[in-house]
Amino acid sequence: MTTRHISFTLNGRAVTASVQPHENLIDMLTTAFGLRGARESCGQGLCGCCTVHVDGQAVSGCLFLADMAEGTRIDTIEGLGGADGTLDPVQQAFIDAGAFQCGFCTPGFVMMVKTLLADDPDPSDDTIRHYLSGNLCRCSAYPEIVAATKLAARRIAAEGRP
Amino acid sequence: MADFTIEYPGTLAEALSFLDPDDPSVRPVGGGTALMLMMKSQMFHPTRLVCLSRLSEPMTGCREDGDHIRIGAMTTLSQVEHSALIAAEFPVIHNAMKNLANVRVRNVATIGGNLAHGDPHLDLPPIWAALGAEAIIHGPSGQRSVKVEDLFQGYYETDVADGELITEIRVPRLPGWRATYRKVTTRALHDWPAIGLTLAARFDGDRIADIRLVLSAAVDIPQRLRGAEEVLRGHRPDAMLLARAGDSAAAEAPMEHDSRGSVDYKVHLLKVHILRGMNEIGKG
Ligand SMILES: Cc1cc2nc3c(=O)[nH]c(=O)nc-3n(C[C@H](O)[C@H](O)[C@H](O)COP(=O)(O)OP(=O)(O)OC[C@H]3O[C@@H](n4cnc5c(N)ncnc54)[C@H](O)[C@@H]3O)c2cc1C
Ligand code: FES
Ligand code: FES
Numbered sequence: 001m002t003t004r005h006i007s008f009t010l011n012g013r014a015v016t017a018s019v020q021p022h023e024n025l026i027d028m029l030t031t032a033f034g035l036r037g038a039r040e041s042c043g044q045g046l047c048g049c050c051t052v053h054v055d056g057q058a059v060s061g062c063l064f065l066a067d068m069a070e071g072t073r074i075d076t077i078e079g080l081g082g083a084d085g086t087l088d089p090v091q092q093a094f095i096d097a098g099a100f101q102c103g104f105c106t107p108g109f110v111m112m113v114k115t116l117l118a119d120d121p122d123p124s125d126d127t128i129r130h131y132l133s134g135n136l137c138r139c140s141a142y143p144e145i146v147a148a149t150k151l152a153a154r155r156i157a158a159e160g161r162p
Numbered sequence: 163m164a165d166f167t168i169e170y171p172g173t174l175a176e177a178l179s180f181l182d183p184d185d186p187s188v189r190p191v192g193g194g195t196a197l198m199l200m201m202k203s204q205m206f207h208p209t210r211l212v213c214l215s216r217l218s219e220p221m222t223g224c225r226e227d228g229d230h231i232r233i234g235a236m237t238t239l240s241q242v243e244h245s246a247l248i249a250a251e252f253p254v255i256h257n258a259m260k261n262l263a264n265v266r267v268r269n270v271a272t273i274g275g276n277l278a279h280g281d282p283h284l285d286l287p288p289i290w291a292a293l294g295a296e297a298i299i300h301g302p303s304g305q306r307s308v309k310v311e312d313l314f315q316g317y318y319e320t321d322v323a324d325g326e327l328i329t330e331i332r333v334p335r336l337p338g339w340r341a342t343y344r345k346v347t348t349r350a351l352h353d354w355p356a357i358g359l360t361l362a363a364r365f366d367g368d369r370i371a372d373i374r375l376v377l378s379a380a381v382d383i384p385q386r387l388r389g390a391e392e393v394l395r396g397h398r399p400d401a402m403l404l405a406r407a408g409d410s411a412a413a414e415a416p417m418e419h420d421s422r423g424s425v426d427y428k429v430h431l432l433k434v435h436i437l438r439g440m441n442e443i444g445k446g
Contacts, residue, residue, distance in 0.1 A: 002165055021167065021211075022166070022201065024198065044199060045263070045266065057269045057270075059266050059269055059270050060267065060270075062198075063194065063199070063267075063270070064198075065168070065194055065211075065213075067213075068168075070170075112265070134263070134264025134266055
């Protein structure tokens with residue numbers, strides 16, 4: 001099997017990885033880096049459990065060839081919190097609003113909400129639903145997820161930080 | 163999964179040299195969203211993928227070119243969605259994006275891949291066809307252009323040969339035209355539509371001066387409904403006329419029964435949406 005060595009930035013650190021041509025981003029993040037926050041569930045772009053950011057844009061890791069990560073900046077849920085363990089305001093809002101039960105979908109939702117708030121710091125309900133329409137929560141925590149998104153938006157605005 | 167290689171050409175000429183007119187297992191990659199699904203489901207086993215992500219203009223971006231707008235094949239659906247130029251010139255394209263897949267897919271999927279995939283359920287190809295757009299295609303023997311309306315030859319079959327690339331879409335500016343795309347799905351957005359109907363028309367007072375109707379999803383390829391257009395062209399779209407256009411459309415469209423509905427159901431949808439679509443664009 002052709003193995004290629006690629007270099008990219010993962011959660012702010014320059015890294016290299018060996019990838020095989022058929023591997024997707026999730027395969028690579030789990031096998032080469034032991035990161036399990038983004039996970040492959042539907043494998044078809046529909047559920048959002050595999051959401052990661054490539055060059056600042058949310059993508060479905062399950063549909064993205066790992067090989068194409070060469071030279072990009074990849075951010076995952078593991079990179080959100082501070083080194084001292086403080087959580088990102090979006091993560092904290094999900095906890096405070098009770099926006100999950102089993103938590104399987106949560107990393108994907110949090111990464112989508114990060115994208116949403118970067119694009120629109122004060123989103124309407126419609127905009128929230130629109131951005132999150134590609135994320136599924138089988139525990140159906142949707143009302144709490146919308147509430148968490150608004151809570152995060154308010155806190156970020158109050159703190160004046162991204 | 164059998165082994166394959168992935169190439170990243172830096173120029174169009176290099177990209178063409180990596181393709182192979184005689185080998186369908188060598189394919190270009192736009193965003194890869196459709197290809198990945200075909201590879202995962204074992205429908206497609208590549209020997210070589212030619213990734214177009216390092217190509218620049220004219221393969222990327224939206225720009226004005228006299229009385230046309232040109233969109234590079236590698237422009238992502240999100241870039242088109244957020245382009246002020248596209249929103250101003252072709253609101254029907256801008257509006258369709260909101261209900262197309264989801265933010266993550268739009269961030270990656272490309273205009274060229276969307277067109278070359280040849281899936282009749284997709285939302286943009288029928289709209290490009292109704293707008294009179296053409297695909298610019300480069301291959302070993304140079305450049306040619308094909309009207310999007312004539313690009314599709316069958317279910318997942320297009321006029322783009324192995325060894326060729328779509329480089330741009332060229333869309334005429336249509337001053338005075340109004341258009342709408344009506345996507346009828348059973349509920350969830352990821353559901354393929356039972357029918358897609360694009361209506362584009364130019365009015366002269368309350369008469370339809372010119373019109374193009376394109377049916378998609380319920381047929382093998384996006385299809386002009388020329389009989390129904392003929393019924394409508396030059397007339398005032400009252401209820402009687404729209405009903406006649408609906409009958410004509412139903413007679414000329416070879417719709418098929420599938421999991422998204424019976425032929426009767428789709429005929430009904432087609433008639434209803436000709437009526438609603440004309441009411442929508444007739445109001446201006
Ligand atoms: C979860 C999900 C939901 C979706 N929902 C919708 C929806 O609601 N509406 C809709 O319209 N679509 C929908 N789609 C389909 C989506 O629009 C297509 O997958 C996408 O547009 C394909 O673009 P791509 O760049 O990723 O293509 P790729 O996967 O890169 O390529 C697709 C095909 O085109 C060929 N190709 C790519 N670029 C070129 C080129 N420049 N020249 C010649 N050939 C080329 C490839 O070889 C391949 O055969 C959905 C997809 C997913 C995954
Ligand atoms: S696993 Fe990628 S979107 Fe569901
Ligand atoms: S919290 Fe269980 S799937 Fe969302």
